[in-house]
Amino acid sequence: MPVPLSPEQAAFLQGPVSINVAATGSDGWPVVCRAQGCSVARDRRSVTLLLSARQASAVLAALEASGAIAAVFSRPASHATLQIKARGTSRVPLTAAHRACHAQYSSRLGDELGSLGYGSDLVHGLKLMLSSSDLLALRLSPEVIFDQTPGPDAGRVLARA
Amino acid sequence: MKPTLESLRPCLDGAVPSVVATCAADGTPNVAYASQVHYVDGEHVALSYQFFSKTRENVLAHPYAMVQVVEPGSFRHYRLKVRYLRTETSGPLFEYMKAQLAGIAAQTGMDKVFVLRGADLYRVHDIEAVDPHLPPAPPPPDALLRLRRTLDHLGASDDLAGLADRALTALTPAFGIRHALLTMLDETGSALYTLASIGYAASGVGAEVALGEGIIGVAARERIPVRINYRTGDYAYQAAMRSADRAASVIPLPLLAEAHSQIAIPLVYGGRLLGVLYAESEQDAFFSHSDEDALVVYGRHLAALITQSACEPDEPEPASTQTAPLPAGGEPLVVRYFASDHSVFIDNDYLIRGVAGSILWTLLNEYAQSGRRDFCNRELRRDSRLPLPDFGDNLETRLILLQRRLAERCPDIALEKTGRGRFRLVPGRQLKLLAG
Numbered sequence: 001m002p003v004p005l006s007p008e009q010a011a012f013l014q015g016p017v018s019i020n021v022a023a024t025g026s027d028g029w030p031v032v033c034r035a036q037g038c039s040v041a042r043d044r045r046s047v048t049l050l051l052s053a054r055q056a057s058a059v060l061a062a063l064e065a066s067g068a069i070a071a072v073f074s075r076p077a078s079h080a081t082l083q084i085k086a087r088g089t090s091r092v093p094l095t096a097a098h099r100a101c102h103a104q105y106s107s108r109l110g111d112e113l114g115s116l117g118y119g120s121d122l123v124h125g126l127k128l129m130l131s132s133s134d135l136l137a138l139r140l141s142p143e144v145i146f147d148q149t150p151g152p153d154a155g156r157v158l159a160r161a
Numbered sequence: 162m163k164p165t166l167e168s169l170r171p172c173l174d175g176a177v178p179s180v181v182a183t184c185a186a187d188g189t190p191n192v193a194y195a196s197q198v199h200y201v202d203g204e205h206v207a208l209s210y211q212f213f214s215k216t217r218e219n220v221l222a223h224p225y226a227m228v229q230v231v232e233p234g235s236f237r238h239y240r241l242k243v244r245y246l247r248t249e250t251s252g253p254l255f256e257y258m259k260a261q262l263a264g265i266a267a268q269t270g271m272d273k274v275f276v277l278r279g280a281d282l283y284r285v286h287d288i289e290a291v292d293p294h295l296p297p298a299p300p301p302p303d304a305l306l307r308l309r310r311t312l313d314h315l316g317a318s319d320d321l322a323g324l325a326d327r328a329l330t331a332l333t334p335a336f337g338i339r340h341a342l343l344t345m346l347d348e349t350g351s352a353l354y355t356l357a358s359i360g361y362a363a364s365g366v367g368a369e370v371a372l373g374e375g376i377i378g379v380a381a382r383e384r385i386p387v388r389i390n391y392r393t394g395d396y397a398y399q400a401a402m403r404s405a406d407r408a409a410s411v412i413p414l415p416l417l418a419e420a421h422s423q424i425a426i427p428l429v430y431g432g433r434l435l436g437v438l439y440a441e442s443e444q445d446a447f448f449s450h451s452d453e454d455a456l457v458v459y460g461r462h463l464a465a466l467i468t469q470s471a472c473e474p475d476e477p478e479p480a481s482t483q484t485a486p487l488p489a490g491g492e493p494l495v496v497r498y499f500a501s502d503h504s505v506f507i508d509n510d511y512l513i514r515g516v517a518g519s520i521l522w523t524l525l526n527e528y529a530q531s532g533r534r535d536f537c538n539r540e541l542r543r544d545s546r547l548p549l550p551d552f553g554d555n556l557e558t559r560l561i562l563l564q565r566r567l568a569e570r571c572p573d574i575a576l577e578k579t580g581r582g583r584f585r586l587v588p589g590r591q592l593k594l595l596a597g
Contacts, residue, residue, distance in 0.1 A: 020182075070189075155214055
């Protein structure tokens with residue numbers, strides 16, 4: 001049973017946040033990759049992550065094996081961080097809306113890092129890394145939402161199915 | 162070709178946060194940010210343990226993890242397949258990470274709640290470059306070339322006073338270091354005193370740092386270099402905490418109000434700690450891993466030169482020594498000495514304490530009794546009134562310290578060098594010596 005995101009959480013996930021996704025490989029070793037954008041469904045019960053097929057190959061293989069996924073979203077400007085988990089994911093066709101989301105995402109995250117004083121080399125590298133042409137869309141319905149903002153409360157459950 | 166862990170050291174400076182993925186015993190993955198991923202050696206990294214997090218719970222049950230690090234100048238990502246080995250809660254690795262964490266914590270506004278509880282050690286089993294085709298970061302300045310140029314500026318060892326000054330000024334042309342201190346371990350081995358500085362309004366000569374306190378004290382106690390790349394508001398990790406005694410409270414360390422980068426390098430020669438070289442900058446991430454390597458080598462070279470300088474024989478004693486009467490007239494300078502800590506006050510203002518205070522008191526008494534002004538190091542080393550340790554360099558550095566404190570705070574009494582191991586007391590006023 002998925003838990004709905006709050007409107008604030010939905011806005012946060014679709015903002016200029018770093019997104020990283022983890023799964024557990026068939027050998028028991030966890031794997032991780034960076035995502036290239038996120039869109040939240042209108043009912044806020046599902047989230048679509050945009051991934052580069054090549055960058056995410058190990059994560060995608062792990063998801064084939066076990067299905068369970070964790071994704072962490074962190075805003076560089078505030079360090080505010082959320083983690084969501086789900087027991088399963090499904091591949092969905094890539095839409096024009098996803099492509100628009102992707103284009104906007106790398107631009108907004110790059111601008112955010114630039115405004116924080118990260119150099120132009122890093123921002124340029126970020127835009128190169130997040131402009132993959134082998135994009136795919138992965139949908140998941142969050143079952144647990146954690147506050148992961150650095151500090152003693154990191155790991156606190158905000159919502160659970 | 163697989164990247165080596167050494168080549169990823171720029172990724173481990175905390176500029177871009179690293180991510181760590183773990184999984185629970187039931188296979189549920191977890192992904193979180195790591196405050197600190199520390200380079201230990203070519204096969205190991207350490208992660209900071211501040212809170213009992215899900216990451217930690219997972220690796221204690223199932224020691225496999227993946228760490229993703231980012232190269233700051235290029236945004237290239239690397240994935241480290243790691244396995245948890247153990248947690249260290251004391252020792253050099255722990256102390257280094259604790260000091261660094263203070264810097265990182267301040268950067269994230271978490272300086273009040275980030276306390277290192279342990280250094281979690283991991284073995285690196287594999288490294289994967291995520292985007293090998295992405296352009297690499299611009300190459301950093303060549304630290305080896307910087308070191309070579311710095312050694313050229315340092316030059317040969319002549320006298321210790323000149324060496325102490327050049328040790329700091331030589332850092333400016335190549336490393337761009339403009340704010341630095343040379344601190345020496347005192348005879349008790351429990352504190353360091355400032356012998357020379359560059360880049361501050363007040364020299365701070367004579368300012369003390371307790372062993373184990375602040376970045377300088379930690380570098381000294383653990384005999385490790387400590388580098389903090391971001392401004393730290395953590396009081397304990399400012400260059401030093403001043404102890405509550407009267408001497409330390411009178412001479413403050415002349416530090417930058419807001420240092421964004423700090424580095425402390427122990428000066429070790431032959432297994433013996435001589436002091437700590439400290440440098441700081443108003444820029445974030447001013448000192449790279451390679452700069453740290455180069456400055457560690459520089460510190461060892463400097464320690465050898467200081468030791469060598471102290472071993473140079475004194476010049477032979479002249480046939481006669483100068484005497485001179487006390488200058489007549491005028492209000493006498495009141496010199497008060499406290500035997501408990503060998504502290505000397507001039508007209509109620511603190512001047513110096515410890516060995517340097519004791520030397521001054523001995524010289525002034527000798528002068529008051531006999532009018533003698535010329536002295537040599539050898540007689541001081543033999544003088545049972547002085548609390549001197551076995552090491553000769555300590556006497557020489559104490560004389561430099563005394564000479565500098567007098568020049569700054571009491572120009573009416575000067576110490577002039579008259580040759581190697583020889584010096585002259587030059588009082589400009591009548592003296593009134595009071596003990597206790």
